[in-house]
Amino acid sequence: MHHLHSGLQRLLATTVFNLFQSELQCVKEELSSSARPLVELRGISKRYGELLANDAVDLAIRPGEIHALLGENGAGKSTLVKILYGVVEPSAGEIQWEGRPVTIASPVEARALGIGMVFQHFSLFDELTVAENIAVALSDDWTLDAVRARLGDISHSYGLALEADRAVWTLSAGERQRIEIVRCLLQGPRLLILDEPTSVLTPQEAEHLFLTLDKLSAEGVSILYISHKLEEVRRLCQTATILRAGKNVASIDPRAHSAREIAALMVGNEVGGVRSTAPHVPKGEMLTVDSLSLPTGSLHGVALSSIDLAAHAGEVVGIAGIAGNGQSELFAALSGERPTDRNDAIIIAGHPCGAAGIDARRRLGAAFVPEERLGHAAAPTHRLSENTLISHAAAEVSRSGFILLRAARRLARAIVQSFDVRMPEADPQARKLSGGNLQKFVIGREMIRNPAVLVVDQPTWGVDAGAARLIRQALVDLATAGSAVIVISQDLDELFEIADRMAVIHQGRLSPMKPVSEWTKESVGLEMLGVAENSGEAVHAL
């Protein structure tokens, strides 16, 4: 009886509360939908060479609205936001602020309009105090005492606890973010842009941030909230605009859709292309990773935790995941740029080499292509022939310490020919090649010596469609010829097209490896976001 009673009581209480809540929400929405948008982007396009980063994107943000901008990495979110904040100039399209067209040529002009932005990576001086850090970003007529006083007010009214005289280096990531937010609030913004704000926060800090944002929204400040974490978007935002491949694919109410539906919109539902080669017959294990764990190397790094992976000769193994979930760390561990302390954590062609460097692994027949073309895979100011020396440990371009210049030039020519690299002049500097052509060169440099194992990170990122097709075909052909190919990619279509088996990396953990036929776009999407059934705890971690 007692139980029933209290149960009823609770039910009643929640019902009333919900009613009240939805009433309030209705009023608020009515208010805001009737109001004209604070800012409206119309047909915004941005072209980088051959890459269309934004393709006629429309976006309208109403006053007081928390608007989510969702999309996978490379979908064009940051480009769009940079255009709005005056960092990047759009190739086409129009921005309207309160109904009148404006051009935003610089962040200074954006701030003058009332746009504030909190970046994912903070720009703070470690040695200065909180108040000093805020003062340096403001105009000259703010004195340190004025900042200190306003800091107290703002901290109090928005629950952004900060001690004005603490040095920044003593603060946690969450507290540093508060400084950035307060910095924006001091300028009385009408639109606050937050780029992946919870990526460096603990769940508790994140919850705290949401309360602050709710309060700001209630006061009429519009918020553009960039994220790929669906649960927090559904908790926080009234509208979500979803970008895919630079296009606005949908503007929806995230509270009215399941995480599953939104994930499907983000990763897309088109069927991948058909591969046109002989079927892959997996043979012996060429690369084995045995419960590999690596602590994080930096503040924004991701720790790898007990990763198991096996790639066989004659197959393409795909590793999907949203950027920043441990892909670069996994690549560094596989390539030996960051050796592990356990030698048997990584076995290449039967030889344990977890503690060995990249040279030793190349000599075992492995080859690697990192994500960054310029500066990592190739030296921008060096000629292509010199760039062949980067994988010198396994290429015939040096003898007893001396460079074989002629052999290097020959090798560069052979790569250029067999991978159709288009160049502005003979043997140019690497930086003079377009993205696609340099990527063909870099992949060709590693493939031309028929490696037993090839590990590629983002093989076609920012590459034009023609080059992407050529690269994918080459990867598939390499596996057909009997190599083990590991492709780390954020492009799901690509993995569905070329991989035989696939796993998803999320926060440094690898999902079980399954044949591609057993994956659906949806199931991959859920693993990518950490909301799959079998990773239930991850949902709460969001």
Place this chain on the structure above:
Amino acid sequence: MRFELTPRASISALWRALAPVLAFITAFLIAGLVIWLMGRSPLAAFQVYVTQPLSDPWALQEILVKATPLALIAIGLSYCFRANLWNIGAEGQYVVGAVLGSWIALRTHGTDAGLWVLPAILLAGIIGGALYGLIPAFLKTRFGVNEILTSLMLVYIAQLILDYLVRGPWRDPKGFNFPQSVTFDPAATLPPIFEAGRVHYGFVFALIAVLVTAVILGRTLFGYRLRLSGDAPRAARFAGFNSKTTTLAVFGISGGLAGLAGMSEVTGQIGQLQPSISPGYGFTAITVAFLGRLNPIGILVAALVVSLTFIGGESAQIMLKLPLDLTQAFQGILLLCVLSADALVSNRIRFVVRGGAK
């Protein structure tokens, strides 16, 4: 309004070759203006600074003598600078090399030690400089300490050690209390190349260093490693080059050559240890290295030019009563002109006028 440097799409080979020539002419024009403002004739100054030393056999030899330590040190520094590592402490490595080599010279003083003495002294000079150069390299690789600060601060330590030695334990007892060691034995002296000439074998060492370095930087994997570490550090790591061993190697080489320069100067030129064995060669060599665009042949030429300004500056002081500081000012102007010319060859200047919101 502000300036903006934007990289040129293609760099003209002609301009690249002409740039240093134009830089020299500009530097001479600026220096001429300064001299004119000081109330002297720029033409007379040019004659004293440039024409006279180049037409006088004694002055020509002096140019080679002064160019020797500059070239040796600058060649060593080019290894560091190519790898984007900043050894500012060549002066200290020069001094420590000279001190360690002199230790052997003083120990064998007055004995009948044979032909091995001179090679041993030079080797000790190299080792002393190399070990001293490895200190900032070790501090950087082990603890991440900035090499610019440590290498610079070690200069003062080296100079004070030298000062202590020549005023204390190594002072010549019959030297009328002057802070200097005994004069080295002939067995411990680097002979002149020509009988009764001034140019000693140190200049030959400098030439060898130039040639060997040209081969190492241009033709060996080690040289490529330095360039790659300097131009694209992540690519160097990807190529399997350990940045720590690179750091240690270039500081060792750089210190060793500075030490050899110090030892050559003491055994070939001064003949004894004294507090002022260097008029700042270790620092001037930084200018020389960049004047020569970190290219071995270029460095040799730059060393000769800078040496010329030293010799010319000395006679200008005597003949025109121009202060010696003007020489240093001219070296600075020259470096600035050469670096600006290089920047203008590979970049375009753009004036950006934009009315910001504030």
